[in-house]
Amino acid sequence: MATTSGITAYSVKTKTKNVPMVDPVIDVKSGRYIATGTDGAGNKMAAIMGKATAEEHIKNGNAKKGSGW
Template sequence: MAKAKKEETGGGITAYSVKTKTKNVPMVDPVINVKSGRYIAVGKDADGNNMAAILGKGKAEEHINSGHAKKGEGWD
């Protein structure tokens, strides 16, 4: 899985695409997992490349409540 730098704008979760070297690439159907107390959004870009972004708890819950992401593993 590619490492990505997080960037949130507007509604959905966006991240840096390591493969295409492009910033603010929107994630398609992101899932937010909790691992070791960190909130990690994983998904794919429009071309099917894997992406990930680390979020704070507030942003993660905001994206889930707004319907832009789903809960994954590790939530209580």
Template sequence: MATTNGITAYSVKTKTKNVPMIDPVIDIKSGRYIATGTDAAGNKMAAIMGKAAAEEHIANGNAKKGSGW
């Protein structure tokens, strides 16, 4: 789900894989790291990732910290 240049996720609405997420925010909910954002068409998307991937995306500037930190 995560690539070196940003966070990608599956778009349920368009049924396509590896869609880049625009302005992702990573929250911690129930011990899980969840990146939420939108795709280019404005559809809401979410991706669940591990702690290491979440911290890497925040350190690289690909995402912002949300609630739960």
């Protein structure tokens, strides 16, 4: 789900894989790390990832910390 250039996810509306997220925010809910954001067209997207991946994206500046940390 994640690449070195940023967070990507599946877009349910357009049915395409590896769509880059715009301004993702990573929240911790029930012990899961969930990145939420939008695609280029403004459609909402979400991606679930592990703790190491989430911390790496925040450290690299690809995402912001949300609630639950």
